[in-house]
Amino acid sequence: MKKYILIAVALWAAAACHRGPRAIPEQEMRAIIRETLIGQSIIQQDRDERRFRPLDSLDMYSEVLGQYGYTLEDFRFTVREMAMRKSNPLTNILGEVAADIKAISVVAEARYKHQLHLDSIAQQMTSDTVFRSDTVLRGKLDGYRFVYAQRSEKGDSVVPRGLYRLSFRYSTGSHARSYTKSVRARRVSRDGDAAENTFWLPVAKDTVPYEGEIRVATGVERLTVSISETLRKDQRPDTCYLTGVRLTYVLPVVQARAAWLERLTGFPSDLEEYYEKQYLDSLAKRSGSVPPRL
Numbered sequence: 503m504k505k506y507i508l509i510a511v512a513l514w515a516a517a518a519c520h521r522g523p524r525a526i527p528e529q530e531m532r533a534i535i536r537e538t539l540i541g542q543s544i545i546q547q548d549r550d551e552r553r554f555r556p557l558d559s560l561d562m563y564s565e566v567l568g569q570y571g572y573t574l575e576d577f578r579f580t581v582r583e584m585a586m587r588k589s590n591p592l593t594n595i596l597g598e599v600a601a602d603i604k605a606i607s608v609v610a611e612a613r614y615k616h617q618l619h620l621d622s623i624a625q626q627m628t629s630d631t632v633f634r635s636d637t638v639l640r641g642k643l644d645g646y647r648f649v650y651a652q653r654s655e656k657g658d659s660v661v662p663r664g665l666y667r668l669s670f671r672y673s674t675g676s677h678a679r680s681y682t683k684s685v686r687a688r689r690v691s692r693d694g695d696a697a698e699n700t701f702w703l704p705v706a707k708d709t710v711p712y713e714g715e716i717r718v719a720t721g722v723e724r725l726t727v728s729i730s731e732t733l734r735k736d737q738r739p740d741t742c743y744l745t746g747v748r749l750t751y752v753l754p755v756v757q758a759r760a761a762w763l764e765r766l767t768g769f770p771s772d773l774e775e776y777y778e779k780q781y782l783d784s785l786a787k788r789s790g791s792v793p794p795r796l
Contacts, residue, residue: 523579624762633749647728675741
């Protein structure tokens with residue numbers, strides 16, 4: 503009897519292995535096509551940013567189909583079967599997929615904007631003002647300058663790599679013209695090489711705020727910020743005004759998030775490492791020694 507049971511099981515297994523293609527229900531087809539299109543979009547964006555070769559579209563379908571328990575043969579069979587119907591449901595399915603992706607896009611964009619807002623707050627709350635001056639300049643801005651640098655552990659001059667924001671309040675006077683006043687950021691490296699950026703100050707008859715960004719690469723030993731003016735012969739002297747100069751170092755987003763979280767909660771960003779250390783310290787106090795981790 504056992505022999506016949508084993509033979510029956512073997513025949514059933516062989517039949518299952520050689521079964522024909524299955525039809526995929528419409529709702530699962532909708533989900534499979536939606537997830538495949540989103541996956542292809544992500545890979546394409548990753549390819550554009552990192553120059554990676556994208557996966558073949560058939561590979562994407564096979565991977566998604568496998569998660570639902572289907573094969574590429576099942577998918578092709580279902581497409582052919584649906585196309586042969588008088589009321590082809592593929593059109594409705596593709597329309598529903600487009601609506602799904604649009605709804606997902608709206609939600610993702612809202613979350614992205616919210617994350618950008620939180621990142622902006624984190625960077626603002628963790629930024630460090632490295633230079634400030636409340637000196638008031640009147641009548642002439644040309645020639646104003648300041649130099650920023652720190653002392654490294656070796657004792658030499660260095661400007662930490664990263665993003666700096668320059669801000670102040672100013673007015674260009676009632677007789678100012680466009681492209682006559684500029685802010686210049688000059689970065690000098692340890693090798694003596696210099697790089698300079700120029701930012702033009704818009705005409706402002708009333709006092710307005712200004713904010714610009716300066717990026718500093720590795721190896722810079724001195725940052726000089728200056729204001730220059732180009733006076734024209736037919737231009738009357740301006741009644742300029744400037745005050746509240748600030749140079750602020752902005753942490754990178756990832757570091758700013760971690761620092762802000764630690765400031766809000768009192769806990770370090772790496773909670774797992776923190777609690778593991780607390781646990782090991784507690785064991786050491788109770789038992790006197792803790793075996794080293796492998």
